[in-house]
Amino acid sequence: EAGVAQSPRYKIIEKRQSVAFWCNPISGHATLYWYQQILGQGPKLLIQFQNNGVVDDSQLPKDRFSAERLKGVDSTLKIQPAKLEDSAVYLCASSLDATGISIRNTIYFGEGSWLTVV
Amino acid sequence: DQQVKQNSPSLSVQEGRISILNCDYTNSMFDYFLWYKKYPAEGPTFLISISSIKDKNEDGRFTVFLNKSAKHLSLHIVPSQPGDSAVYFCAAMTGYSSASKIIFGSGTRLSIRP
Numbered sequence: 001e002a003g004v005a006q007s008p009r010y011k012i013i014e015k016r017q018s019v020a021f022w023c024n025p026i027s028g029h030a031t032l033y034w035y036q037q038i039l040g041q042g043p044k045l046l047i048q049f050q051n052n053g054v055v056d057d058s059q060l061p062k063d064r065f066s067a068e069r070l071k072g073v074d075s076t077l078k079i080q081p082a083k084l085e086d087s088a089v090y091l092c093a094s095s096l097d098a099t100g101i102s103i104r105n106t107i108y109f110g111e112g113s114w115l116t117v118v
Numbered sequence: 119d120q121q122v123k124q125n126s127p128s129l130s131v132q133e134g135r136i137s138i139l140n141c142d143y144t145n146s147m148f149d150y151f152l153w154y155k156k157y158p159a160e161g162p163t164f165l166i167s168i169s170s171i172k173d174k175n176e177d178g179r180f181t182v183f184l185n186k187s188a189k190h191l192s193l194h195i196v197p198s199q200p201g202d203s204a205v206y207f208c209a210a211m212t213g214y215s216s217a218s219k220i221i222f223g224s225g226t227r228l229s230i231r232p
Binding site for chain 2: 004033040041042043044045048056091093106107108109110111112
């Protein structure tokens with residue numbers, strides 16, 4: 001079974017530029033998550049989709065970050081304009097569903113997209 | 119407000135000995151706890167979990183203990199092996215709705231020395 005695919009793996013941009021990350025979840029997974037992991041910290045949830053609807057985007061800096069999952073499959077996360085503090089690893093994850101105790105440990109992460117803003 | 123805390127950023131253990139990683143939480147509504155393992159340049163991978171109705175869950179060399187009254191959980195690895203060197207994240211969840219989300223701690227870097 002193919003895992004969660006993310007691209008690009010690495011990106012270096014100047015502040016005030018824009019960047020976009022792409023994620024393709026595991027086939028059949030309804031729930032998709034974007035996490036931001038700053039060096040030395042744990043992953044922080046930015047946005048959670050259930051199919052193509054947003055479940056939680058309370059920690060997404062909406063003035064500069066946007067995300068979409070138009071067809072309920074793959075997703076893009078965009079940052080415009082980027083700031084120095086956006087330097088982090090952006091992790092995409094997916095799960096069959098967020099409900100039900102039997103699947104609560106089946107959230108799979110991609111390898112991450114490493115962003116450096118200079 | 120850090121709801122899940124891992125106060126030890128790093129831990130060094132000799133191969134073959136027991137590794138104990140600790141985690142504290144503040145939200146009494148958390149009812150499911152997970153440990154994830156992360157190697158450099160890879161995403162976190164699920165390791166072991168425990169429901170709040172239990173106080174212990176064991177899977178091979180890995181055991182997680184939960185002390186609800188102290189809001190504390192720990193991961194025991196015995197015996198520790200070189201391949202266990204990684205960053206370990208404690209995480210917690212609450213609820214069963216589609217809005218359930220995982221809250222992660224800041225991680226502990228475990229190094230297994232020969």
